[in-house]
Structures are given as structure tokens and as C-alpha cells.
Amino acid sequence: MTRYLGDGWLLPGTDALTKRFFSAGKLVFQSCAKCGHVQHPPTDVCAKCQSFEFGERASAGAGRIISAIVAHYAVHPALKDRVPYNVVLVELDDTPGVRVIGNVVNRAPSEVKVGQRVRVCFEEAKDPQSGEVLRIPQWEAVT
């Protein structure tokens, strides 16, 4: 699918910590291999038991918008033709304590509201440097 903010928009930098989130093709979060603590954004140390070893926890990707804005002023030249656009914060049904930033891609900005139910979807984008296909988590409103 075409990206919500255009195919020329910034790609997520994929390093050892961020790569899985943006390429797994399902919603996955960093989880501690020792205590199971789930944390987002991913980082080097488990904030619960200070372990350095991590696995991942998948989410079914169903959740609810807890915050929503509409950007009207383009702060970057590449977004001049993209405003107004929405940005939301989503809490997931099956992963408490984690909040995910994204865009609701199937509604006009004025129709995006706090409390709305959403489910995850993915934008595909080819990373021109690595040649890999990224699958960037996004959101579709279901209500």
C-alpha cells in the first residue's frame, strides 16, 4: 500500500533494536527473556529485572485510540501536500502498559477520535539502502 504520508516520507531507521518492529509483518514488542517484561520503545536493558537478554511478544493488534491530533501546519517541506493528517496513540487490548504512535489510514483526520477502536495494518516500503522490505505498523479504524 502507499504510505500514509507519501512514499518519499522518512523511513524508520532499522537498527538492532528497532528492526523487528518495522519488518516483522505482525505487531511485535521487545520482551525480557528472563522475566517476560514487555517494553516499548525497545532498549538495551530490561527495566524490570535489568537483564540484557530479550525475545519478543506478539500482539493481535486490536486496540483503542487514547489520544489523537490533527497536524494542520506542515513542519517539514515534504509534508506540505500531506496536511491535514492525523497522528494517534493506541493502547492494545492484549499488551497493557504499551502505547504505540501511528496514523489512522482509513479515515479523514476529522473522523479520528479518542475512544475509537482500531486494528493494526502494515505499510510496505522498500529500504533503498538495504533493499529490504519494511512493513511499518499502522492503524485502521473499525468503528
Place this chain on the structure above:
Amino acid sequence: MKKRAVVAGVGESTYYERGRASESEFQLACIAIRNAVADAGLALADIDGFVSYMEMRNDPMRLATALGCKQLTYTAQPWGGGGNGMASAVMLADAAVSGGYAKHVVAFRALAQGQFGRFGQARGSGYAPGNAAFSATYGLLSPAQICALQTSAFMARYGISQEALCDVALACYHHAQSNPRAIRYGKPLTREKYHASRWIAEPFHLYDCCPENDGAAAIVVTTPERARDLRKQPVPILAASQGLGDGDGAGAFNERTFPTAHKHVVGRAIWEQSGVTPADLDVVQFYENFTGPVLIAMCEMGLAPPEGIEEFVANGRLLAPHGALPMNTSGGNIGEAYIHGFECVVEAVRQVRGESTAQVPDVELSLAVAGPGFAPGSAVLFCAA
């Protein structure tokens, strides 16, 4: 803390609209420092410490050399981005003089966004690295957008209306009308004009956002003993705090207490150190790069519960001289000038001295609270001698 340090002098440069200063940022810093030192009745040679925040520009070695300081024995900056360091800088200056590491310390902030670029504009192409991958990828870039997302969650959770944001903006503009230094002097705001203004990042209208400016502000901090024979009435620092709660340093809105203004720890520390309560305050300055987070910061400082914050700021309660708790009496970032909040510190001191252009009668306790958008937060409480 507890009156072991005092503010002996305050000063600022002329405040300019962004890009309008004829001086460089470093020259603006020197002007503000010179004015603060003269206000204290000290000589530039007496200054032996410098504290600022957020930028590595205008470093103390260069300042001490340019200003002819006899010796430099203390330099410090707090961690953390944005205007959250505004009161931390005062705390570090207090620590320097009350700990005996320096005698006369300048805390300051200088900004020339014409010279060095704006906070409210994004650049870059290709990739959003590190934690920015989780926000910039989705077009969440500017402080206005970030603080709008923080504010939207708070408004939704507690049923806060747009009028509460408007009341914060109205207070800033109201006070700017009596302050000739203010960028918005002679440019009053009405509720109608606020609601008619364009959206920047909904729920923020144009008037929810501070301008970007060029200028500098400074204070001189010393001990009560050294200040006794100086030119101006010394203003004691009763409490100062920097802080962050457990889990509240997480990125991309994953703080444990989201939506937070990072003031839970700071609020508790201010009241514990000082022995006073929020109800005792006479006047407050809240860093408002944007209106909404001020409401969160007020709640976390203990001024009002979230369920009561809309009423707390309504009906002119924030207006000097006779509102229940006058706020941002020089105009603050929105009305006076965006000097990254340091103009709020200067104004908090002026209120204790009785020198404000929107003076509150008989000020005994004057609070300044730093930027709410980034961690760690900070605050400083000044008192009458």
C-alpha cells in the same frame, strides 16, 4: 535550598521577534548577564560560575573570557532537552554557592533562532533513527505536535474543554499588555480571536503556541551573607527541585504516568523542602511553550486535581492583581518572549521584589515551574526575605 542561596540580580536583553536581533546569540547572552550583574551591584569580574541548559553554545569558558571574570570555579548544565531545565539551572546555581564551590554564579539562557534555526521546523531526509523511528515515521515531529498528543490524552481522560486552554493563553496575553518588554505588548487577545485562529496541531490553535524569539535572560545567585550589602533586596530560594518518577523516562509516550508533565516528583519535593503548601502561593509562572501541558503541570504540582483544573483556570482566576492565583504575570513564553522559560524565572524574582509590570500585592511565595514536555521536570520557589 531553604534560603541558603539568594537571587541578587536579574536582567535581560531586548526581546526580539525571531531573526530580528541585530546582536549574535553570544552578544545577547553577554547583555543579559551584564544587566543582571549591574542590577545586583556587582562587577563582571566577581562572577565565578555559569549555569545554563539545553545548548552547548555560549559556553562558560568563552563567557568568562569575554566578560573579564577574574576566575571561573563552577560550570554546569542539567541533563534533558527543552525548557525542562529552566529551574534546574537555578537549582545548580544554588548548589554551587551554598556548597561553597563558587561565590557569584550566573544562570542564564540565550536564544537566537534567527542565527541558529528554529525548534518548530523539522529537516532531514531518508531515515528517522533511534526512538524517532517510532514518532517521526508517523509525522510526529515538532514540539507543538508532541505536546498536542500529550494534551489530547489529558483532555479526553478528564473531560477538559478547549476553554481551559484558551484561559491559559488569555492570561499570558493579558499580562503582556502591561509589559513594555513583551513581544505581544499592544496586541491583546480575546476569546473570540482565540477560537477563530487557525489550527496548528489540533487541539492547539495558533494562540496555544508560543512564538519563537531572539533574546537572553539571566540571574545572579549568591549566598545571603554576600548579598546583604548589595544593591537590591535579595530574593531567597526557598526550594528547588529536579525530578523524574519511576518509569517516566520511557520514550514515545510510554511513561508510566502518561499523560504526564513530569512534575510528580518535583511537586512533592518543593512542598517537602519548603514546608508550605500550594494554597500558600501568591503568584506562579508556568513554562508554556503550549497551553495544554500547563494544565497537566498544575495538577502534578498539586495546585488542583485534574477534575477541577478547568474551573481553577477559569473566570479570570489567573489574572493579576486580584485573581485567585495570577499566572505568567510578565506574559511568559506566549506573551513576553520565548527565552526558553528563563524570562519566567526573572519574573518570579521580580514579583517578590515588587517590580513586576503586573504586580501582585504583598508577594511572599513565588513559584516558577519549568517545561512540561520533556523529562526530567524542574521547579523553583522564591520567597520574601
